[in-house]
Amino acid sequence: MTGSESRSGVALVLLVGGLAGAAVYWATLPAEPATRSPLARSSMDAVSDISVPLADAARMPAIGAMPSLAGVDIPPGPESDARGNLRLTRALRTYFDFFLSARHASGDTQALDPLVYDDIRKHVPQPAAGQAMQLWQRYLAYLAEMQRIPANQSVVDGTGAPDAAQIQRLRAHIADRSAVQWRHLPDVASIWFGDEQTYDDAMLARLEVAIQSGLDDAERERRLAALDAALPEPLRAAREMNARPQAITETIASMKASGHSAQEIGAALAQTFSPEVAQRYQLQAQADHAWQQRYDEYATRRTHIETVAGLSDQDRAQQLATLRQRAFSLPSEALQAEVMDRAAAAKRAGGP
Incomplete structure (x- = not known):
């Protein structure tokens, strides 16, 4: 090459x-x-x-x-x-x-x-x-x-x-x-x-x-x-x-690690890059926060199903699929939740 x-x-x-x-x-x-x-x-x-x-x-x-x-x-x-x-x-x-x-x-x-x-x-x-x-x-x-x-x-x-x-x-x-x-x-x-x-x-x-x-x-x-x-x-x-994406990504990651809020990060992006970049970041940050809240609520209900005694593997899998479908009506969101579930399961299996 x-x-x-x-x-x-x-x-x-x-x-x-x-x-x-x-x-x-x-x-x-x-x-x-x-x-x-x-x-x-x-x-x-x-x-x-x-x-x-x-x-x-x-x-x-x-x-x-x-x-x-x-x-x-x-x-x-x-x-x-x-x-x-x-x-x-x-x-x-x-x-x-x-x-x-x-x-x-x-x-x-x-x-x-x-x-x-x-x-x-x-x-x-x-x-x-x-x-x-x-x-x-x-x-x-x-x-x-x-x-x-x-x-x-x-x-x-x-x-x-x-x-x-x-x-x-x-x-x-x-x-x-x-x-x-x-x-x-x-x-x-x-x-x-x-x-x-x-x-x-x-x-x-x-x-x-x-x-x-x-x-x-x-x-x-x-x-x-x-x-x-x-x-x-x-x-x-x-x-x-x-x-610029790498610089933008590094700015966001650094400020998040330092505990800055989305508004503070947006202000820094506006000053360093442009107001448009800042606004898009703020919109995405709001959407990400809303998504995480929905996923956390779903994960709590998922954990309850996973720990209920007396369910067969088939019934448990069916209940989990139904829960995911109800919590995430869009196929792309349901797929994202499933990916996150698998990542969390792999982390638990691998230990700390």
Whole structure:
């Protein structure tokens, strides 16, 4: 393996996460890029931006009722154009994601509907309010279908080198994801996901260059540089930011080890990296905390079933499966809980 191939193999570990959901890209790219493809423009997006305060006092009573949203900056809400229709912007996705971060505390996404609609109406009148609510429902349908698409497998083998067959499976997964986006969200698919699709396509092309045989280091680097040069400027900036996850991870780990709160860590991330990175961290921290609470409650009930005397192995396994299904309605959550259960069992078997 050449030096370039080795470096590419190491970079793939970070790259897979970005391709799976463009998480690093979404967290670090500015909320509205300076330029975008004509496909990303809508006839409903023709008026100038309207400034909306991040912490509108009128919104706080309803949103404040959700503990998992406490301490997180509220993204700008929906806007209407001169005709009263909803402006289709990428900021709407961030706005909806803000409410989705409370889905564990609320029980399910349907329980969020009244809260979302109440907040939408504080920003825009009809017909924009109804259009925003319909878009929210279609976004939920998109996310629900994405939950049923199998997660990506690793694109590196045991030596850290990329695997061609797995890269093709990853490409197929991204194509499936794009099809789901266009089926549920045709009016905002380009606006919300177009840049991510361009970015993912470029990163897949980089992977294919990394595994192409017969290239020396100089030619491989030349081709990789050409791919970078072909990216729009905002995406080149996002590509450069991919070098930051390790620093972000180390900052978070260090501050957690020192006992800092999520708010303190968010403030440090905002100062060192960007407010967008900080907000995404805070939302994820809230979601992680809510998940851990749910898992701890489930684990208590699981332990009771495991220690009840007189149950056959079959009955015990059935009760445990039923408990997991009731506690975690989404298949991905149930799988995560099962993985954590197995890890805990392995730790107990191995002793302290």
